[in-house]
Amino acid sequence: MRIFLIAVFFISSHFIAAQQTDIIDIKRVEANLDLDFYYKTVDGDLDLEFSILKDTDSIYLDAKNLVEYYASIKGKGIKVGFNEGQLILKHDFKAGKDYKIHLEYIASPDKALYFVDNEGSVQVWTQGQGKYTSNWLPSLDDMNDKIEFDLNISAPSDKVVIANGTLVKKEQANGLTTWKYDMVNPISSYLVALAAGTYKKDIMTTASGVPIELYYYPRDSAKVSATYRYTQQIFDFLEAEIMVPYPWQNYxxxxxxxxxxxxxxxxxxxxxxxxxxxxxxxFIDRNFVNVNAHELAHQWFGDMVTETSGTHHWLQEGFATYYALLAEKSIFGEDYYYWQLYQSAEQLKELSDQGKGEKLLNPKASSLTFYQKGAWALHILREQIGDEPFRMAVQRYLNDHRYKNVSTEDFIASAEAVSGQDLTEFVKDWLNQSAFQATEALESLKKSPFMQEYLRINALRKVPLEQKQEQLMDAVTLPNDYIGQEVVYQLVGEPISQTMEIYERALASNKVMVRQAIALSLEEIPVALKTGFESLLEDESYLTKEQALMKLWFNFPENRPQYLEKTRGIAGFTDKNIETLWLALALATKDFDKSSWQHYYDRLTNYTNPSYSFYIRENAFQYLYQLQLFDAQSLGNLVLGCMHHNWRFAQSCRELLDVLVKDENWKAMLQGLGGLNKKQQEFLDKKLQ
Ligand SMILES: [Zn+2]
Structure with missing residues (x-):
């Protein structure tokens, strides 16, 4: 760590009002960042290269969480002030001149850069969008300022460090390794990123020669091939479809x-x-393919061309969603493509029917609108102007604005110019209309023979069972699983005497997803279906196995030990859905493996520990609650969970804590908890009042 001279002075705020982008044009930031894994701080110095457009006595940088700072020009210190998350640098800046400012600082970020305990190994990662990169890297939190960021990151030598651009050099000294990354093209600051942790990687090269590096934890080596399945295919598909070269040096x-x-x-x-x-x-139930394709599509839509403001957010999310769907269509086929469109149309229609539809150009719209309605708009536009004009319009739009900011008008102008069509109606119906164009969407979906068949079966929902039995019987074995699933869902609540044959046929189909629909929807298992239902435990699906284990355990108490023995040792998804359920059931099963009871209990309790993924912890908390088996360790971990940086997880912990404090026993145990820090204790005290 360096010793800092801190210049503190009062700043008049009148000059802050001026538009920074009119005064200064930042070209490049070269940052040397020391990640301090012990204090969880970033000890940084950076060189900031910029041109001055108008004479000024000060410029600012966004800097949200600086502990100390010092700035200089050509080795000479300059006055620095700090005002509401901005560093104000005072100097006699002259128009037309280029400057280089050197800034040294220590940042203690409480968001945007996170130090997390990953099962005993500390990991660092960043999230710029929505959290502000200036929490750890003083810069401009403005999408419209595109800067070339080159990061040199020092971390303990046992860590692997990843950042934007190409790794050009690695230097080792005093147990630290410095990783020097170089970017060629400019980006908005919310797209600057780093990650450091215990990683291995696989390397591949795309058809166009771009290197791809796929990282993973050493413990996950058996998951690499399924997780990253189709990565190169997706990349090659997108590059060919978009007809604009991938914009960065590597991926x-x-x-x-x-x-x-x-x-x-x-x-x-x-x-x-x-x-x-x-x-x-x-992989069968959930996989990385869609997210993989979505984030890759963003490299063009969002990263290379970036929205000027939130009004145009669909240019990022709608495009990424649509292009991911196209990539998936190239892998999983056209039925899959239409099925996804159908499902999002159902959600959009429901929202719209409730009068809650949103314009695509509403900057405050929900994710459903930006992502799904955005994808729908592009699907419809492509149908309207034709495949080739659509692709050429996108190509032209990207080429005209590469490495710049864009608005909806820019895209529409390209589409009109290429297609020769007036798109006023399209803009009105799909971008500026809050209602979802359900009729037009349905017409489009009906172009798919599979959708016609599906909609025919779906329409039977209102028909009494005795009138549709034969149709359902035929449909359950159609080649498309989506239809078979729909059949199974229509059996829910019907008398088993009339549905037995269809269930038997569905089970005999050996279709994993149709069988899964039974595991998910059948609550009371008739004895006649017992053997068939037990066979679900063998299916190659963790969701099916989980549901089958739980339901068999409830329906047939006499066979509980047998079901537990059959599923012993299966972890399930990364969130350990089967293992945590198994532990809970083992603890709740009388006379099952009594000598191991304490061992199972300790394991389930241990999974509430912060070093485990919050997905695992969430499962463990829920099962401990159902078993009413909390202890001081799991309750303490629950309080820690309430302060977690992931809002959704923190929320679920808070809701559970709210329930527990109403119970006198748990309340007493919570009052006696030790080992909390001041903030955690204050939070708990408030809950206990
Ligand atoms: Zn996205």
Whole structure:
């Protein structure tokens, strides 16, 4: 760590009002960042290269969480002030001149850069969008300022460090390794990223010669091939479909623990949730393919051309969703493509029917609108103007605005110019209309023979069982699983005497997803179906296995030990859905493996520990609640969970804590908890009042 001279002075705020982009044009930031794994700080210095457009006595940088700072020009210190998340640098800046400012600082970020304990190994990762990169890297939190960011990152030598651009050099000194990354093209600051942790990687090269690096934890080596399945195919498909070369030097994908979202499209370095790491069995129920394609599509749509403001957010999310769907169509076929469109249309129609439809150009619209309605708009536009004009319009739009910011008008102008069509009606119906164009969408869906067949079966929902039995019987074995699933769902609540034959046929179909629909929807298992239902435990699906185990355990108490023995040792998805359920059932099964009871209990309790993924912890908390088996350790971990950086997980912990404090026993145990820090204790005290 360096010693800092801190210049503190009062700043008049009158000059802050001026538009920074009119005064200064930042070209490049070269940052040397020391990641301090012990203090969880970033010790940085950076060189900022910029031109001055108008004479000024000060410029600012966004800097949200700086502890200390010092700035200089040509080795000479300059006055620095700090005002509401901005560093104000005072100097006699002259128009037309280029400057280089050197800035040294220590940042202690409480968001945007996270240090997390990954089963005993500390990991660092960043999330810029929505969280502000300036929490750890003073810069401009403005999408409209595109800067070439080159990061040199120092971390303990046992860590692998990943950042935007190409790794040009690695230097080792005093147990630290410095990883020097170089970017060629400019990006908005929300797309700057780094990750550091214990990683291995696989390398591949695309058809156009772009290197791809696929990262993974050493413990996940068995999940690499299923997780990253189709990566190169997706890349090659998108590059050919978009007809514009991939915009960066390489592409990297990095799983991290307790991420805030499914994935984030940092330029050339996508970060994604390690919960998406899957093995061959998990792949069937959930996989990385869609997120993989979505974040890759963003490298063009969002990263290379970036929205000027939230009004145009669909240019990022709608495009990424649509192009991911096209990539998936090239892998899984046209039925899959239409099925996904149908499902999103159903959601959009429901919202619209409730009068809650949103314009695509509403900057405050929900994800459903930006992502799904955006994808629908592009699907409809393509049908309207034709495949080739659509592709050429997108190509022209990207080429005209590469490495710049864009608005909806820019895209529409390209589409009109290429197609020769007036798109006023399209803009009105699909971009500016809050209602969803359900009739037009339905007409489009009906172009798919599969959708026609599906809609025919779906329409039987209102028909009494005795009148549709034969049709359902025939439909359950159609080649398409979506139709078979629909048949099974129509049996729910009907008398088993009339549905037995269809269930038997569905089970005999050996279709994993049709059989899964039975595992999900049948609550009371008739004895006649017992053997068939037990066979679901063998299916190559963790969701099916989980549901089958739970339901068999409830329906046939006399066979519980047998079901537990059969499923012993299966972890399930990365969130350990089967293992945590298994432990809970083992603890609740009288006379099952009594000598191991304490061992199972300790294991389930241990899974509430913060070093485990919050997905695992969430499962463990829920089962401990159902068993009413909390202890001081799991309750303490629950309080920690309430302060977690992932809002959704924190929320679920808070809801559970709210329930527990109403119970006198748990309340007493919570009052006696030790080992909490001040913030955690204050939070708990408030809950206990
Ligand atoms: Zn996205």
């Amino acid at each position: 990297k994908e990095v799983p991290v623990k307790d991420f805030l979202y499914a994935g984030m499209e940092n330029a050339s370095a996508t970060i994604f949730s390690d919960n998406l790491m899957v093995d061959d069995t998990a």
